[in-house]
Every structure is written in C-alpha cells, then in structure tokens.
Amino acid sequence: MARLVDVIEAMIKQMLDDNEGVAVISRSSLAEKVNCVPSQITYVLSTRFTNGQGFIVESRRGGGGQIRVSRVQNRATTEYLMHTINSLGEDLSQQQAEIYLQNFLDYQVITSGQAKLMMAAVSDNALSGIDSDRKGTVRMGIFKNMIISLITGSL
Structure with missing residues (x-):
C-alpha cells in the first residue's frame, strides 16, 4: 500500500x-x-x-x-543540471538523491542506466565505510561530480 x-x-x-x-x-x-x-x-x-x-x-x-x-521549463539539459547543482546544499541523504534522480528520469535528462549507476555510487551501501556524520557531505560531493560529468558528457 x-x-x-x-x-x-x-x-x-x-x-x-x-x-x-x-x-x-x-x-x-x-x-x-x-x-x-x-x-x-x-x-x-x-x-x-x-x-x-x-x-x-x-x-x-x-x-x-x-x-x-x-x-521549471529549461531550454537545455545543461541549464537544468546547472540549476540543480546551484540549488544543492552541503549534505544529501539517500532519499534526496533518489528524488533528484527520479526527476532527472522524468525530464529525460538521464537514462535509466545512468540513474542506476549514480544511485549505486551514492547509496548508503556504497558509503557504509564512511562515518555517519560525514556521509551526507561525501554523498553530496560524489553526486555533484557525477552531475558535472553528465554536463561535460563524460558519464
């Protein structure tokens, strides 16, 4: 339910x-x-x-x-991704990452495969060796770098 x-x-x-x-x-x-x-x-x-x-x-x-x-009606994928980067804070939870990635999929900014790869990289499971007080900050750094890779075409 x-x-x-x-x-x-x-x-x-x-x-x-x-x-x-x-x-x-x-x-x-x-x-x-x-x-x-x-x-x-x-x-x-x-x-x-x-x-x-x-x-x-x-x-x-x-x-x-x-x-x-x-x-938000963005003229280009790059503008949308840059808007996202500029609106991100210092920390990111796994749930917040899932929401962003679902929105990227909804707007056809990324493929399903890219979304799965990004989620795997920022999941609680992938960051299990990181202290809990730093996990959100590390996750945010990874997430921002992956978005930059999307913008530059290297992901």
Whole structure:
C-alpha cells in the first residue's frame, strides 16, 4: 500500500502532466479528496516540489488558498543540471538523491542506466565505510561530480 505522501505527490504530478506542466491546487479540496489535513498537502509541496527538484510553487492568499505548481521549463539539459547543482546544499541523504534522480528520469535528462549507476555510487551501501556524520557531505560531493560529468558528457 502506498504512503499518503506518495499518493498526494502522484496526484499532483498527474495534474501537471494533464495541464502542460502547470497545476492550480486548492489545499483543502485536495486534502478532502485524499482524506487528510491540508498541512499534509503543504508538507508534500514543500518536500517533493522544490526549486531544486524542478518546480516552482506559488501560494495565493484568498480565493480558497490556491497554490500554483509549475515545472521549471529549461531550454537545455545543461541549464537544468546547472540549476540543480546551484540549488544543492552541503549534505544529501539517500532519499534526496533518489528524488533528484527520479526527476532527472522524468525530464529525460538521464537514462535509466545512468540513474542506476549514480544511485549505486551514492547509496548508503556504497558509503557504509564512511562515518555517519560525514556521509551526507561525501554523498553530496560524489553526486555533484557525477552531475558535472553528465554536463561535460563524460558519464
């Protein structure tokens, strides 16, 4: 059974697909559809639809509290990848890496084989010999270098 956050994410992504990359959402209406509280919709929007993941989320006050979610429209793969690099912080969890890679696949920025290779390189399993307090930083360094390799065409 899918987790509620996954269901909400899938519904919003379906809305984006159905409406040429733009979805206007009412938190309360969507919460009612999935039988949850509006704050859970806010959580999904703030964790799964960030700028770094290729989305712009705009909140509109009044009028039912509508929220507009748009996919970032990049002219070139390089711009998209550079946008991603610039939005990355100092640490990266395995789950965050999975989300980025899934977005890369969704936007056809990378192949399935490249995604599998990148995930293998930054997985908790691959970094098992690294101290837990440094693992996120090491993972981020590997991930950024792999994205640079994608940009330069060496991966």
